Amino acid sequence: MEQVTERTGSLNWSSGKLFRRRLSRYWREQWRVWRTVLDWTVCLYIVLPALWIGGGMYVELWNEPASWMNQIPLWTIRLPALLIINLGILRTFAEEADVLFLLQKPDWRKGLILRGISYTAVGRGLIIAVLYALMLPFLIIIHKLSWMSVAEMIIVTWLWAIIGSLCRNLLDGRYRGWRRMVWKAAASALLSASYVIPIFLFAPQGIHMVWQPAVGLLLIVGLIPQKLRARDTFESDVQQEHRARLASTELLLSQVIERKPRIKMNKPIILRSSKRLFQSFDPATMLAENTIKTFLRRLSLIRIWLSFFGISTMAMLLSPLWVKVLLLILLPLLVSRWVQSLCDNFVHEPFIEQFQWADLVRKQMAEKVRFWLVIPVAVVLGLAAGLQMFGVWGIAAGAAAGLYWWKANEIMSDILMLKSRKKGTV
Structure with missing residues (x-):
């Protein structure tokens, strides 16, 4: 029933x-x-x-x-x-x-x-x-x-x-x-x-x-x-x-229980899929590619890079001629030093460090990363200074700044490599 x-x-x-x-x-x-x-x-x-x-x-x-x-x-x-x-x-x-x-x-x-x-x-x-x-x-x-x-x-x-x-x-x-x-x-x-x-x-x-x-x-x-x-x-x-x-x-419990941070698993805005950036498959290129991807997928690092980009451009536009030349030489070096620290931190990540990268591989990797992350800053600074001083003909200053950074980056790699050998690091 x-x-x-x-x-x-x-x-x-x-x-x-x-x-x-x-x-x-x-x-x-x-x-x-x-x-x-x-x-x-x-x-x-x-x-x-x-x-x-x-x-x-x-x-x-x-x-x-x-x-x-x-x-x-x-x-x-x-x-x-x-x-x-x-x-x-x-x-x-x-x-x-x-x-x-x-x-x-x-x-x-x-x-x-x-x-x-x-x-x-x-x-x-x-x-x-x-x-x-x-x-x-x-x-x-x-x-x-x-x-x-x-x-x-x-x-x-x-x-x-x-x-x-x-x-x-x-x-x-x-x-x-x-x-x-x-x-x-x-x-x-x-x-x-x-x-x-x-x-x-x-x-x-x-x-x-x-x-x-x-x-x-x-x-x-x-x-x-x-x-x-x-x-x-x-x-x-x-x-x-x-x-x-x-x-x-x-x-009612907001002031009683300590709130733990919530882990978010969101896709990045840039490079949402793992596509190749370079065609070569040598170890230095692969390591450089992953370093650049890590940089582009972290909004905090991009924010710092853009902030330095804007401040450097403003300083270039507000400076006299002789200071412009000095800034055009020094500012890319400052940015490259920060990028070098990013490369060192990435290589010393626990998963990456276990592969025991050779000195030559680390040198070539850092050189590639510094070149691609710093050359936009160097070219834009050259264009800003050249257009302000010489008008349309000042576009050539952007190309000159790019060539300067290409050679300066190579010299910087040799200097950093020499310092690494003196310290006895692997």
Whole structure:
């Protein structure tokens, strides 16, 4: 009998019942987390006094507004509203196990997503209502706005918050890595501009035009079907739900547990695939190639190289003629000394060092690396000095600087090799 009841009961499941069960479980989990810190002593000595004092200050703002409030312009109300618009997430209540059955039931999946959108809209609406309720004295008493104008501001902010949640959810599922960051930044800028600019252009006194909420509704109507049809957002939905469930726990334990650094395994921006840079397969060339790849794949080293590049070029442009010649000789040598230290560090890496590289191989490797990493600096410095002094004919100075560095690099290799032999290093 129990088995029959259990089987018949399982047939009564629907997307609405699944959503209600997950929603109730979520709030039970949050209540258990907050109950560990919100005992009766905290409520008695912290929460209740804070509500009493805050309520008294709020009533006082209605009766006797502070004089400093008159100095605050109306547009400042947009700043906290923009935070709500650009920081909210779309709650879908997706779970890892849904890949086994929920994705096979399109009606259930769509029903869960629609209820998640409704839940997100209600949550965003409550937060926005609290925000504007706190700023009502500023809007009504100080700037003399009507209640209808305040209601219009709340509606527009609420619509744009929903649009932001939908856009970020779709972008999180569609893009990865730096592309996701770029697209989300662009969407955030466009969303903020479409929210603020119409207010300054058409409604400077805080009164919104009728077309702005209409446009917001049309955007929402267009974004919801895209979310329902999207097949690439499931993993990001699960990750966002996991972070949402643990948000309260992380907040309460943020000052208790020491946070360990997270190891990221992202592909580099430059040389994402291991392709050859040189055609030769001799040991020195192979070692030089891996050294250059290591340099190009580390953003911190590229940042230092570009900083020295910019400072050297600026110094060259601001110096007189005789100083330009001196800088053109010395600055490439300074850069090459830094590159030489990079070569030494790479050769002494535990994995690389075990091959016991010969002195000649290390000399040829360092010479190749110094040549290719320093010659752009030498040529650009020569071009900067030559074009500034001789115009178009100064292009020849760039070629001369390249030839100079070619010979100086060879001489530097012989000097470093001689020093290495005197020290008795292998």
